[in-house]
Amino acid sequence: MQYHLAFPIAGENIFTMRPKNLEKEEAIRSIALQIIAAEGLENLSMQKLAKAANVSPRTIYIKYENKEDFLIKLFIDEVLGAYEKAVLENFSQEMDFAEGVKKIWSNTFQYLKNNRPHFALIQHGKASPLLNKAFQKENIKEGHFFAPIHHFLALNMEKGIIRNFPDDVHRAMLFSPLLDLVNEYFDYLDRPVQIITEDVLLECCEAIIKGMLK
Amino acid sequence: MQYHLAFPIAGENIFTMRPKNLEKEEAIRSIALQIIAAEGLENLSMQKLAKAANVSPRTIYIKYENKEDFLIKLFIDEVLGAYEKAVLENFSQEMDFAEGVKKIWSNTFQYLKNNRPHFALIQHGKASPLLNKAFQKENIKEGHFFAPIHHFLALNMEKGIIRNFPDDVHRAMLFSPLLDLVNEYFDYLDRPVQIITEDVLLECCEAIIKGMLK
DNA sequence: TTTGTAAGTAAACAAACGTTTACTTACTTT
DNA sequence: AAAGTAAGTAAACGTTTGTTTACTTACAAA
Numbered sequence: 001m002q003y004h005l006a007f008p009i010a011g012e013n014i015f016t017m018r019p020k021n022l023e024k025e026e027a028i029r030s031i032a033l034q035i036i037a038a039e040g041l042e043n044l045s046m047q048k049l050a051k052a053a054n055v056s057p058r059t060i061y062i063k064y065e066n067k068e069d070f071l072i073k074l075f076i077d078e079v080l081g082a083y084e085k086a087v088l089e090n091f092s093q094e095m096d097f098a099e100g101v102k103k104i105w106s107n108t109f110q111y112l113k114n115n116r117p118h119f120a121l122i123q124h125g126k127a128s129p130l131l132n133k134a135f136q137k138e139n140i141k142e143g144h145f146f147a148p149i150h151h152f153l154a155l156n157m158e159k160g161i162i163r164n165f166p167d168d169v170h171r172a173m174l175f176s177p178l179l180d181l182v183n184e185y186f187d188y189l190d191r192p193v194q195i196i197t198e199d200v201l202l203e204c205c206e207a208i209i210k211g212m213l214k
Numbered sequence: 215m216q217y218h219l220a221f222p223i224a225g226e227n228i229f230t231m232r233p234k235n236l237e238k239e240e241a242i243r244s245i246a247l248q249i250i251a252a253e254g255l256e257n258l259s260m261q262k263l264a265k266a267a268n269v270s271p272r273t274i275y276i277k278y279e280n281k282e283d284f285l286i287k288l289f290i291d292e293v294l295g296a297y298e299k300a301v302l303e304n305f306s307q308e309m310d311f312a313e314g315v316k317k318i319w320s321n322t323f324q325y326l327k328n329n330r331p332h333f334a335l336i337q338h339g340k341a342s343p344l345l346n347k348a349f350q351k352e353n354i355k356e357g358h359f360f361a362p363i364h365h366f367l368a369l370n371m372e373k374g375i376i377r378n379f380p381d382d383v384h385r386a387m388l389f390s391p392l393l394d395l396v397n398e399y400f401d402y403l404d405r406p407v408q409i410i411t412e413d414v415l416l417e418c419c420e421a422i423i424k425g426m427l428k
Numbered sequence: 429t430t431t432g433t434a435a436g437t438a439a440a441c442a443a444a445c446g447t448t449t450a451c452t453t454a455c456t457t458t
Numbered sequence: 459a460a461a462g463t464a465a466g467t468a469a470a471c472g473t474t475t476g477t478t479t480a481c482t483t484a485c486a487a488a
Binding site: 037038039040041042044120123124126127128129130132136163165166168169171172173175176177179180181183184187195196200203204207208209210211212 | 251252253254255256258334337338340341342343344346350377379380382383385386387389390391393394395397398401409410414417418421422423424425426
């Protein structure tokens, strides 16, 4: 007698099925991000994606219901998930305020700098109603993204270390200049002079910290 | 004998032609912005636009070479031009630093709050490679957008009032949290509690000013 | 080895895409 | 009133879109 999963998933007989080729799934997602970064979300089509990923269009529809479903899952699961994990690495909400903010800035910059396609979709997420709404829904359903940072801010507000602002205002001060600098880092990548250096980043971070303190 | 323009524009006999209906041109641009705001840049098509503007597709192509040309001109001429004008209203580069920044913040917030479709395209401008590149090109060709603000920052840097940063870093600190707050203003529009009030905005502005000062 | 399953493919679907063709309309000048 | 122009329209162009159909392949269980 064979051991089975206690609760086999309805509609899926996992014992006689051909296993999914995970490399193909990964290729689809990775190449989608590359196309979006290079040509913009408005120029991503399912057929172009399938061809670039060397896969039949049908293969994409095994895992995703339709194009919108694909984009939302790409954004929420693939991009925001990894982004959050990278930002929070070695960060703790008990850190000293300035120390914590610097850790967040350094993590964020390093990660985005090395993952331009992910950054591109994050940028689209602010502009596209589809992705924007999906993010808000997810944020309500699953508890907030970046919850440790929210606690960190709440803690420092209680202690009277930083100003009393709604959470979203703190988040705007903390992240939006930083993402703008990443954008500029990429804009200037091909030019003779590099403007966004580690030094400038750190100084700007200190300026933001000063502004947030009481 | 009739008086003619000294240099009639090649290919255009302006004396016997049927005059353009400027209302149609305006309708095309205005409705394009509305579609982009409601459905995203990725869901704007020329045929959809023509139908919504109650115009033949061909009419759009009288003024614009193709879709990309249309989007770029919509972004640069219609949106960024009006945006810059609104932001700089009653602003002077000789203003006291804090006073000047507050004026910019209040102008920007008021304008964007009342022109959501324009704001939507500005957001897309940061994500879409097409618009992003067009903006950079224009910025180099025509002198910088927001030149008075650049001078204002340079002046206050010379005087030793604010920190020494590259221009783009100052701009990131000045504008990006503000635009994020506008985004949140719209996100929260339909909810019971309004989070981004004039008071919060002013306090956040003061925090940013504090951070920028030496 | 056979069999059953879902993974995966190639080709095709109707619909929508960006753009153009062929034509009519509205206005100005003569 | 007649003539000439570009503005503007309706319909269509070939292509590409998102998605599906009909089929084959690869694997695990029996």
